[in-house]
Amino acid sequence: MSGEATGGDPDADAGPRVPDDLDAVREALVSWYEADHRSYPWRETTDPYPILVSEVMSQQTQLDRVVEAWHDFLDEWPTVEALADADRAGVVGFWTDHSLGYNNRAKYLHEAARQVVSEHDGEFPRTPDGLQDLMGVGPYTANAVASFAFDDGDAVVDTNVERVLYRAFDVPDDDSTFERVANEVMPPGESRVWNNAVMELGGVACGKSPRCDEAGCPWREWCHAYGTGDFTAPDVPTQPSFDGSRRQMRGRVVKALREYEALPLSKLGPRVRVDYGGEYGEAWLHGLVSDLADDGLVEVADGDDDEPVARLRR
Template sequence: MSAHLPDDRDAVREALIAWYEDDHREFPWRRTDDPYRILVSEVMSQQTQLSRVEEAYADFLDRWPEVADLAAAERGEVVSFWSGHSLGYNNRAKYLHEAATQVVEGEVGPADRPPGGGETAEAGGEFPTDPDDLQELMGVGPYTANAVASFAFNNGDAVVDTNVKRVLHRAFGVPDDDAEFAEAAADLMPDGESRVWNNAIMELGGVACGKTPRCDEAGCPWREWCHAYQTGDFTAPDVPTQPSFEGSRRQFRGRVVRLLGEHDEMDLDTLGHRIRVDYTPHGEHGREWLRELLSDLAADGLVQIEERNDLTIARLR
């Protein structure tokens, strides 16, 4: 399959934007251009089901409504919140807290920018508006930086996630190659409209062009140009499946962090019995298994372990 983008790019763009603006999923982060709130939503959405994200997002902003509130919080509180809402990968909470501190302390963005400007500046610093500068924030990679630049400042490049890749591969025969996807996505995006365009094309992949396509049911606006719709060949690049959360190491890591957030410290066996019913000190899921779990959390900078009076003691950092 070789890429074949339509000659009439404007018609393709107008059709997609009109489809999106006529009807789309109403996520709360789509109703704001606050970079802090958008960053929170983007970090939460990484490999996490959106149904879990919506509730956690609202609770998080109730607790820390502004970037300065998050920067002033204890990191352990933020990590405990993350774990308690089953968001997984607790180091993302640590990075988000550090990013808030960077913004408030004015550690990111162009060195020659004038002080002040915008609501965030009142908190002591301001978010950078450029994808490259946004990557200076702890834990913010190219994708997240571009998403924040797009949705907060309308200043991003074309987003290329798994949904977008699926759409471009099926509709226009773009080969399964990251460089090819990036080039095609950039070619299609209208200048200066990254906010609406990136939202629209991701919505298309999430609603109409999922693993099981719903072309007619969702009223896909690209049917007249779509190679897959015309040929019936809806193959797409393989998308890694999210491992089951129930019974996973991620689940038990979350339980450890949540319990340590509720107690100053816990010894190994007390912690083990609290996080799983089949814990036995010398069993398959016993002390050795739990030590490995705690070592992983310690390596991520989330947990501190010490030996005291023949006991292994764990606490949040």
């Protein structure tokens, strides 16, 4: 790793650390992808219609769940012309029956098919800008279709790709910086294989729980996270501090009840927190004890003066 922030101070903490030898970085990822990757049917075609269908279906839906629905959809409407001629209610009904999320996506996909047929003589636009003229096709989907169908897109940047760039090259959590670095690293004119490869890396090796060695991540020698052991990312929150946490306070309740067997809540509270009261007063303690009761660890009964008394469940 070069340790150099792109366009800035080599020691700047806020800048990306993109390796100097981009050719080696690119070759390593593409070779890793081509040697072995998950098989999805839309990766086996360059027809923009089934690729668009897959992209719309996979929005916020796991890819493995999409496969059956994708096959069923194309069995029902095998061409963009068939979809354009379809009854919209039928398309929306299909979407609902297959639990594919927001029905607006079905409506927009149907309208986009009609646009391709009526405005483009059945031929899809080939560029991201042209594809964005289609109903419901935003920048990400347009770029994905341009890349996978026509090998004519920019770098695709989704949550998985952001996580990869954040960890590997210490890219700041900023949309414009993610896009800039993603396009800098992508080899010119190879958007199809590159975008498939980097998305595969994020899905297989660099998920929220990284599998660097197990998946044979090809970027380990350059990866900032692998070198430092810090695998946080924009969509991977850091582990909350144990000190002062609800988990710690639940443990203190159990510890106090082990020592005293049973305690009224007014006496239990100060043994859990020395600053018991106010925000961390009776209502807060009731919540802790109720959680432990739900877990079968504690039982609560009325004591003298009807004050609740907590004890460990035997």
